[in-house]
Amino acid sequence: MGFLAWVEASQLADWVRMSTAGYPSMITLHAFGMAVMVGISLVLDLRLLGRFAAIPTQALNRLQGVAWLGFAINTVSGSALFTAQATSYIVDVIFMSKMALVFLGGITAAILQPQLAKADSWPGGKTPGSIRAIAWLSIVFWLTAIVMGRLTAYLDISF
Amino acid sequence: MLDAIQDWMLTTPINELVLGYAWSWPTLESLHFLALCTLMGSLLVMDLRLIGFHNVIPLKAVHSLMPLAIGSFVINLITGVGFLFGAPYMYTENWAFVLKMILILLAGLNFLFYFLRIEPALIKLGPNEPTPPMAKVVGTLSLLFWFGVLSLGRLLPYLGIGGG
Numbered sequence: 285m286g287f288l289a290w291v292e293a294s295q296l297a298d299w300v301r302m303s304t305a306g307y308p309s310m311i312t313l314h315a316f317g318m319a320v321m322v323g324i325s326l327v328l329d330l331r332l333l334g335r336f337a338a339i340p341t342q343a344l345n346r347l348q349g350v351a352w353l354g355f356a357i358n359t360v361s362g363s364a365l366f367t368a369q370a371t372s373y374i375v376d377v378i379f380m381s382k383m384a385l386v387f388l389g390g391i392t393a394a395i396l397q398p399q400l401a402k403a404d405s406w407p408g409g410k411t412p413g414s415i416r417a418i419a420w421l422s423i424v425f426w427l428t429a430i431v432m433g434r435l436t437a438y439l440d441i442s443f
Numbered sequence: 444m445l446d447a448i449q450d451w452m453l454t455t456p457i458n459e460l461v462l463g464y465a466w467s468w469p470t471l472e473s474l475h476f477l478a479l480c481t482l483m484g485s486l487l488v489m490d491l492r493l494i495g496f497h498n499v500i501p502l503k504a505v506h507s508l509m510p511l512a513i514g515s516f517v518i519n520l521i522t523g524v525g526f527l528f529g530a531p532y533m534y535t536e537n538w539a540f541v542l543k544m545i546l547i548l549l550a551g552l553n554f555l556f557y558f559l560r561i562e563p564a565l566i567k568l569g570p571n572e573p574t575p576p577m578a579k580v581v582g583t584l585s586l587l588f589w590f591g592v593l594s595l596g597r598l599l600p601y602l603g604i605g606g607g
Contacts, residue, residue: 323484338504
């Protein structure tokens with residue numbers, strides 16, 4: 285038996301699939317984490333792109349921890365949800381695209397967030413071009429990740 | 444009366460648009476999810492300031508997020524109404540949906556209370572100035588209501604599936 289088949293046969297997978305609370309509780313936590321991580325990331329991205337200029341960029345520092353808390357919640361709840369259908373998710377083109385986009389979104393967040401603290405040293409308070417480019421990428425990654433996540437429920441395309 | 448409205452919804456072109464194409468429902472859902480993220484993101488920044496999490500931000504400055512929050516809410520109102528026109532009975536016969544609507548109403552009243560009674564006194568708060576207890580209560584209630592809305596929305600398919 286392959287690893288993913290073993291995962292899918294685990295007690296955790298069984299709990300997510302079969303119990304009354306399993307799937308609904310994990311999917312709700314997943315919506316919480318998404319709202320927190322993606323919501324805060326998009327606000328930070330937009331700030332770096334010059335919106336909400338009244339908010340001092342470096343003052344948004346403390347939100348990083350909140351955003352990553354959301355990401356952590358989704359790593360845990362997402363892993364639990366994954367176990368329930370591990371062998372079909374792994375060959376699902378839409379699902380795996382979503383995972384790639386979430387991974388890329390996380391990377392852009394990890395690159396951008398340390399920049400917040402340096403914002404007051406930017407000449408004229410202007411976000412450097414490279415940072416702006418990554419902020420745009422971040423927005424694109426998060427938006428498409430969410431669309432792919434939704435489409436996972438509707439499209440069934442296998443590798 | 445309520446049944447008449449719902450039966451009418453089923454005859455509208457909106458119903459046809461929402462149900463008639465394979466892409467309609469997933470598109471509405473994607474928009475609903477995207478806007479819920481920007482709504483919750485902007486609310487988190489504003490409410491956490493009220494609660495006192497990041498007092499370095501002047502209170503007036505976090506208000507620049509208000510258009511994003513309101514715009515996101517409007518998107519979710521429009522897409523939500525689309526779902527309702529698509530399958531009115533599925534929602535109205537589900538107690539989780541009714542409770543979700545009540546929570547949105549409470550969140551709205553909470554916002555109105557903030558806007559009329561709390562904000563005028565607070566708007567002058569500069570950086571590092573703490574908010575009064577009432578502002579902390581309003582901020583906490585706002586987050587509780589909206590995360591409640593989010594939970595009930597996500598749980599709709601699993602909770603209170605009625606006679607529909």
